[in-house]
Structures are given as C-alpha cells and as structure tokens.
Amino acid sequence: MTxxxxxxxxxxxxxxxxxxxxxxxxxxxxxGVCRGYAxxxxxxxPKEYAYDYxxxxxxxxxxxxxxxxxxxxxxxxxxxxxxxxxxxxxxxYMVYKDGQIVDEPTDIKKYWRDDLVAFLMGCSxxxxxxxxxxxxxxxxNGVFSTNIPCIPAGPFHGNLVVSCRLFKTAHDAVRAVQxxxxxxxxxxxxxHIGDPAAIGIKDLSQPDHIPPWGxxxxxxxxxxxxxxxxxxxxxxxxxxxxxKLPLMIVDNLRCMFMTDKLSEExxxx
Amino acid sequence: xxxxxxxxxxLEMKPKEFRSIVRSGEWxxxxxHVCRGYAxxxxxxxSKEYAYDFxxxxxxxxxxxxxxxxxxxxxxxxxxxxxxxxxxxxxxxYRVYKNGQVIDEPTDIMKYWRDDLVGFLTGCxxxxxxxxxxxxxxxxxNGVFSTNIPCIPAGPFHGNMAVSCRLFKTSHDVVRAVQxxxxxxxxxxxxxHIGDPAAIGIKDLSQPDLIPATDxxxxxxxxxxxxVFWPCGxxxxxxxxxxxLPITIVDYPASMFMTDKLAEExxxx
Numbered sequence: 001m002t003x004x005x006x007x008x009x010x011x012x013x014x015x016x017x018x019x020x021x022x023x024x025x026x027x028x029x030x031x032g033v034c035r036g037y038a039x040x041x042x043x044x045x046p047k048e049y050a051y052d053y054x055x056x057x058x059x060x061x062x063x064x065x066x067x068x069x070x071x072x073x074x075x076x077x078x079x080x081x082x083x084x085x086x087x088x089x090x091x092x093y094m095v096y097k098d099g100q101i102v103d104e105p106t107d108i109k110k111y112w113r114d115d116l117v118a119f120l121m122g123c124s125x126x127x128x129x130x131x132x133x134x135x136x137x138x139x140x141n142g143v144f145s146t147n148i149p150c151i152p153a154g155p156f157h158g159n160l161v162v163s164c165r166l167f168k169t170a171h172d173a174v175r176a177v178q179x180x181x182x183x184x185x186x187x188x189x190x191x192h193i194g195d196p197a198a199i200g201i202k203d204l205s206q207p208d209h210i211p212p213w214g215x216x217x218x219x220x221x222x223x224x225x226x227x228x229x230x231x232x233x234x235x236x237x238x239x240x241x242x243x244k245l246p247l248m249i250v251d252n253l254r255c256m257f258m259t260d261k262l263s264e265e266x267x268x269x
Numbered sequence: 270x271x272x273x274x275x276x277x278x279x280l281e282m283k284p285k286e287f288r289s290i291v292r293s294g295e296w297x298x299x300x301x302h303v304c305r306g307y308a309x310x311x312x313x314x315x316s317k318e319y320a321y322d323f324x325x326x327x328x329x330x331x332x333x334x335x336x337x338x339x340x341x342x343x344x345x346x347x348x349x350x351x352x353x354x355x356x357x358x359x360x361x362x363y364r365v366y367k368n369g370q371v372i373d374e375p376t377d378i379m380k381y382w383r384d385d386l387v388g389f390l391t392g393c394x395x396x397x398x399x400x401x402x403x404x405x406x407x408x409x410x411n412g413v414f415s416t417n418i419p420c421i422p423a424g425p426f427h428g429n430m431a432v433s434c435r436l437f438k439t440s441h442d443v444v445r446a447v448q449x450x451x452x453x454x455x456x457x458x459x460x461x462h463i464g465d466p467a468a469i470g471i472k473d474l475s476q477p478d479l480i481p482a483t484d485x486x487x488x489x490x491x492x493x494x495x496x497v498f499w500p501c502g503x504x505x506x507x508x509x510x511x512x513x514l515p516i517t518i519v520d521y522p523a524s525m526f527m528t529d530k531l532a533e534e535x536x537x538x
Contacts, residue, residue: 050321051320051321051324054321054324054325054328055324055339058324058336058338058339059339059349066328068328069325069328079329151349181537181538184454184537188537268451268454268458268537269451269538
C-alpha cells in the first residue's frame with residue numbers, strides 16, 4: 001500500500017505526511033506515522049451552525065476540545081498547520097446530509113463551500129506517544145458509545161463516545177491518568193475507570209464504533225487488567241447523525257488530521 | 270464598605286449566600302476575601318450578533334479568555350457554574366459600555382438586560398490564590414497592567430493582553446506557583462511572563478494602569494523578589510473599549526462572579 005517502511009512513516013514530518021495524503025498516495029489510517037506529533041479530529045459545519053457548535057464544544061470540553069477553527073470559507077487551520085488544506089489532507093472523510101452518510105470520499109473538494117467552518121478537536125491518539133514514551137503497558141480496545149448524554153447546544157446533541165484501553169496493572173493505570181492529564185486538549189484524563197456497564201457498555205469485546213487499530217481483537221480485561229475510558233471525538237459522528245444538519249463533514253474512522261505541533265508542545269504540564 | 274459580617278464570616282460564607290447578599294444590595298465591595306476555596310469568574314455580556322466572534326476571540330486567546338460557561342440567548346442563568354444564579358444581579362458591580370464608552374457602573378443591570386444578550390463566564394486568577402495560600406506561598410498582589418502583547422483579533426474584538434502581577438519572595442515560591450497554577454488551567458493556568466516588566470511593555474510596576482493594588486499598594490520588586498504575570502480577564506475591558514459594540518457589559522474591576530464550584534473541583538490535576 002505504500003513505498004515507505006514503518007520506520008520511514010514514523011520518522012516522516014507532518015508536512016510530508018499531509019503531502020502524501022494530498023497526492024492520494026495514502027488512504028490508510030492516520031496511525032503509525034509522524035512519531036510524537038499531535039492529531040486532531042475534524043468537524044465541518046455551515047457558518048449558520050458554527051456558533052451552536054462552539055457552544056456545544058464548550059459545554060462538553062472533555063469530548064470536544066476545540067484546538068483550532070478556520071475562518072468561514074477557509075480550509076487552512078492557522079494555529080495547527082497554516083499551510084495545510086483540510087479539504088485534501090485527511091486520508092478519509094464522512095459526509096452527512098440530514099443525519100445520513102451520503103459519501104465517504106478521500107477529499108471533499110466537491111463539497112466545499114464559502115460558508116463552511118472547520119473545527120479541529122484534540123484526539124486521544126495524541127497522548128499514546130506519551131504513554132509509549134513512559135513504557136506504560138496497555139492495548140487499545142476500540143471505541144464504544146455510552147449512555148452518558150452530552151450537554152446539548154442548539155441542534156447538537158447525542159451521547160458521549162469513548163475510546164477504551166486495557167492496562168496491564170493498576171500501576172500502569174495510575175501512570176496513564178497522570179500522563180493523560182497533561183494532555184488536556186487531547187481529552188485529558190479518563191472519564192471512567194473499571195466497570196463498562198456503569199457507562200452503558202454491554203460487551204468490551206464488541207466495540208460498536210471502531211475496532212482497535214493494528215488488527216487487535218477487542219476483548220474483555222484479563223485478570224489484573226484495568227479498563228479505562230477516554231472521551232472520544234467519535235462523539236461527533238454520533239452527533240452528526242442525531243443533529244441532522246443539512247451538511248456536516250467529519251473525519252472518517254481513524255483518519256485524523258496530522259498537525260505541525262508536537263504532542264508535548266501542546267501538553268499543559 | 271461597612272458590613273454586618275466579620276472577615277471570618279465572609280471567608281466561611283457559601284457562594285449561594287454571598288450571591289444573595291450581593292443581590293439584595295447588602296454587598297457592593299469587591300469579590301475578594303469571600304467564600305474561601307471557591308472559583309470566581311470574570312463576565313462578559315454582549316448581544317448574540319457578536320457572540321460568535323467573541324467565542325472565536327476566546328479560542329484564539331485561550332490563556333487570556335478561558336470560557337467556562339455560556340448562557341442561552343436571553344438567559345441570565347449560568348447553568349454549569351451556578352444554575353440558580355442571576356448574572357444581572359449577582360455581581361457586586363458592573364461596567365456598561367456603549368460604543369466603547371463607559372456609560373454606567375451600576376450594581377445591577379436589570380434595566381440593560383435584553384432578550385438577545387448572551388453571558389460568558391471566563392476563568393479568573395482570583396480562583397487559584399486559594400491554592401497558593403493553601404501551599405503556604407506568600408506573595409504581594411501588585412495590581413493589573415496592560416501589556417504590549419497583542420491578542421489575536423477576531424471580528425471586532427482586538428486589543429492588548431492585560432495581566433495580573435504578583436511579587437514572590439523567592440524563586441522557590443515562583444517554581445511552586447508555576448506548578449500550582451498549571452493545575453488551574455481554566456483560571457488562566459501558569460504565568461505568561463516571569464521577570465522584567467519592560468519585556469512585556471510595563472513601564473512602572475508601582476503604577477498599574479488597569480487595577481491598582483491597595484492595602485498594601487503596588488510597588489517595585491525588592492531585592493530577591495520575582496515579579497510574575499498572569500493573563501487577566503481585565504483584557505475584556507480593554508477589548509470592550511476597542512470593539513465599540515452597541516452594548517458590552519463586564520464585571521467591574523475586582524467584582525467577579527462567585528460560582529458554586531470549588532477551585533480544586535475544576536482544577537485539572
């Protein structure tokens with residue numbers, strides 16, 4: 001699928017990665033690339049709905065921490081990567097009309113309009129670099145919807161979606177709380193620790209949103225493992241369905257935007 | 270200000286009771302040395318027409334304007350921070366701007382309220398002084414200054430950052446203050462500058478141009494002392510003047526809104 005080795009992909013700069021995506025040479029996931037750099041999820045809505053969306057983000061800051069937003073009609077995120085183009089630089093998109101998915105293209109040039117505003121939201125995959133750097137032992141276990149309602153704003157409502165990670169020991173879990181707390185703009189610390197049923201998740205081996213990356217099989221915790229759950233921007237896809245906007249575009253599953261900022265550059269401690 | 274309450278009564282008072290004595294007109298003094306441990310917020314009220322641009326401004330300047338609650342259009346009730354409070358009556362004093370000019374400094378804003386107004390509450394460093402005190406860090410409050418650091422503009426909103434200045438006895442105190450205030454990320458977080466006031470355009474530390482310290486008064490640093498500067502919600506007042514909106518209402522200097530949340534409850538670590 002690519003002419004680059006795993007090591008080359010990890011050593012790639014964000015600009016190189018985005019250029020490769022823009023040229024159509026990479027339509028895989030935004031994973032295993034650009035070691036240490038921060039990734040964000042994407043939401044695009046018409047200006048008419050942008051105010052309500054910011055209010056939604058503010059009321060649900062753990063789920064939707066808005067790190068950058070564009071001028072209406074501009075696809076360039078000034079703060080995180082001014083030379084990037086949000087219409088072409090993500091590997092895949094989901095286009096919703098009236099709450100229905102109408103397309104899953106690899107660029108959105110034909111959907112772009114002068115009244116669209118793009119928001120970039122912190123993604124927890126960003127703090128995986130920090131967990132890895134601290135040798136925290138865990139595995140990703142997929143993304144689940146919960147029974148925790150977001151606080152609505154205007155048309156935007158829906159339940160919180162969470163990413164699940166299984167930690168080998170309680171010590172690993174404690175370190176993960178400490179480390180992820182530093183990455184507040186990337187969902188910060190876990191929203192829940194332990195029993196999945198307490199947040200409406202029936203079966204940890206059946207993620208209803210996204211399976212674990214890297215081909216891992218989702219499963220229940222083994223003896224001694226601790227399940228922890230982070231708010232996830234997958235929430236935006238649920239919200240897109242529920243809110244039934246005439247047009248809403250989000251990043252496709254695990255097709256996050258790669259920023260020019262190191263994850264540690266944006267950490268708050 | 271004469272009051273039937275002693276200093277200790279005021280420190281031990283709960284936010285709901287404090288707001289009620291403000292609402293009844295019994296308390297028009299600063300929101301200082303009251304409700305030990307609780308978070309206070311600066312306030313901005315403007316018409317819905319400008320609310321989107323203001324939110325963009327806050328996003329572009331998150332250290333200065335961390336938005337912690339937004340009311341529904343026409344509602345004076347901040348649902349996240351104190352659902353039963355009324356922003357029209359519950360601050361000791363307000364400043365009302367029309368077209369960038371101060372036209373009134375009333376103790377309530379009932380007569381200015383309209384159905385198209387939106388209230389924003391933003392973090393205030395007055396919230397983390399409890400944490401500094403709890404850690405035994407003594408400092409001299411030295412007032413609020415304008416700087417030569419421009420905020421990133423959005424729509425009509427622009428102006429230079431205002432900062433609060435505190436003088437610390439030792440560099441150890443400064444290190445601790447950086448650590449502690451970093452936990453209070455929603456109340457401006459860590460300092461924006463340490464040391465030479467001239468480097469951020471402040472000519473004379475004994476002459477704060479925005480809010481003077483009293484009791485004891487503002488002064489220069491003494492031998493061994495370190496001046497430390499935090500972004501300040503007074504920036505709103507600078508911006509209100511510059512933006513020249515038909516109407517902007519902010520809290521009067523040192524007359525912040527008292528929330529129902531403990532500062533430690535909304536700390537991020």
